[in-house]
Amino acid sequence: MDRIERLQFSDRKSMIKDELKNVIEKNELYILYQPQINTLSNEITGIEALLRWDNSKLGSVSPVEFIPIAEDLDYIVDLGNWVMDKALRQAWVWKRKGYKFNTISVNVSPIQINKENFKKNLLNIINKYNIPRNFLEIEITEGIIIDINKEKIDMLTEIMNSGISIALDDFGTGYSSLSYLINIPVNTLKIDKIFIDNINSDKSKILIKGIVSLSKSLKYKIIVEGVETKEQLELLTNIGCNTIQGFYFSEPLSENEMENLLKINGGVNNI
Ligand code: C2E
Ligand code: CA
Ligand code: CA
Numbered sequence: 001m002d003r004i005e006r007l008q009f010s011d012r013k014s015m016i017k018d019e020l021k022n023v024i025e026k027n028e029l030y031i032l033y034q035p036q037i038n039t040l041s042n043e044i045t046g047i048e049a050l051l052r053w054d055n056s057k058l059g060s061v062s063p064v065e066f067i068p069i070a071e072d073l074d075y076i077v078d079l080g081n082w083v084m085d086k087a088l089r090q091a092w093v094w095k096r097k098g099y100k101f102n103t104i105s106v107n108v109s110p111i112q113i114n115k116e117n118f119k120k121n122l123l124n125i126i127n128k129y130n131i132p133r134n135f136l137e138i139e140i141t142e143g144i145i146i147d148i149n150k151e152k153i154d155m156l157t158e159i160m161n162s163g164i165s166i167a168l169d170d171f172g173t174g175y176s177s178l179s180y181l182i183n184i185p186v187n188t189l190k191i192d193k194i195f196i197d198n199i200n201s202d203k204s205k206i207l208i209k210g211i212v213s214l215s216k217s218l219k220y221k222i223i224v225e226g227v228e229t230k231e232q233l234e235l236l237t238n239i240g241c242n243t244i245q246g247f248y249f250s251e252p253l254s255e256n257e258m259e260n261l262l263k264i265n266g267g268v269n270n271i
Contacts, residue, residue, distance in 0.1 A: 029053055100265075223245055
């Protein structure tokens with residue numbers, strides 16, 4: 001990066017910082033929803049909530065750019081609670097309309113998990129809408145494992161025992177040792193797109209097969225992320241991965257688009 005680029009970069013970063021301050025009050029945030037599909041039945045099994053930000057000065061800012069800044073500034077706690085509240089409420093509206101799907105997945109930052117009142121906040125939101133706990137899956141990343149301690153493991157275990165599912169996101173991209181799986185309570189592994197991008201290589205295939213067989217033995221569910229082509233889908237089906245999320249089936253969708261997909265996809269369920 002040369003001097004001008006560095007200046008532009010730091011200007012943009014400080015603008016993002018400024019603009020993030022009242023982002024909730026300014027009504028600039030919204031959520032897109034991406035379906036997770038069972039490829040055997042072609043049904044939507046879950047929906048992941050993905051945060052979006054359209055700012056009056058900066059335009060649309062990717063979460064890849066603003067989430068780390070929100071984490072640095074601790075704003076992520078308020079943003080995270082906002083997403084949890086909105087996504088759960090919306091998903092529960094869909095569920096009550098009778099659409100078929102099992103879970104809504106919400107990304108949770110390690111900074112949120114480090115806060116003392118994380119579990120309390122989470123349960124408060126669920127109780128506010130009277131939602132069954134097993135309707136929610138939280139997605140955590142290997143990042144939380146770096147400084148995990150017994151207290152946090154106990155807290156996550158309590159969350160899991162309360163009925164909420166825990167998914168380990170971006171699985172395989174961190175540098176932690178696999179031995180953490182012994183300690184961390186996990187229901188679902190989300191295999192990162194990086195494996196899928198290289199799925200034609202024998203090594204990637206072997207790795208995915210290994211993860212699938214490990215997951216079966218450990219009774220984890222598997223979701224493969226970033227599936228974009230029919231060829232990838234077929235290879236994954238042969239390996240035994242049956243739940244996928246990716247552009248091949250659907251990009252993240254607006255509320256209305258997601259509802260339309262729910263209407264045509266699984267039909268309506270009587271609950
Ligand atoms: P993630 O949790 O791994 O989410 C999956 C990302 O991959 C999303 O990017 C999604 O749009 C994208 N994606 C899905 N299928 C495909 C595909 O087939 N091909 C390609 N190329 N991409 C695909 P997005 O929405 O830009 O989000 C990026 C990251 O930002 C997320 O990665 C997550 O780490 C973070 N993020 C998004 N929303 C939230 C949130 O509410 N809270 C927190 N803490 N983080 C969030
Ligand atoms: Ca995720
Ligand atoms: Ca991911």
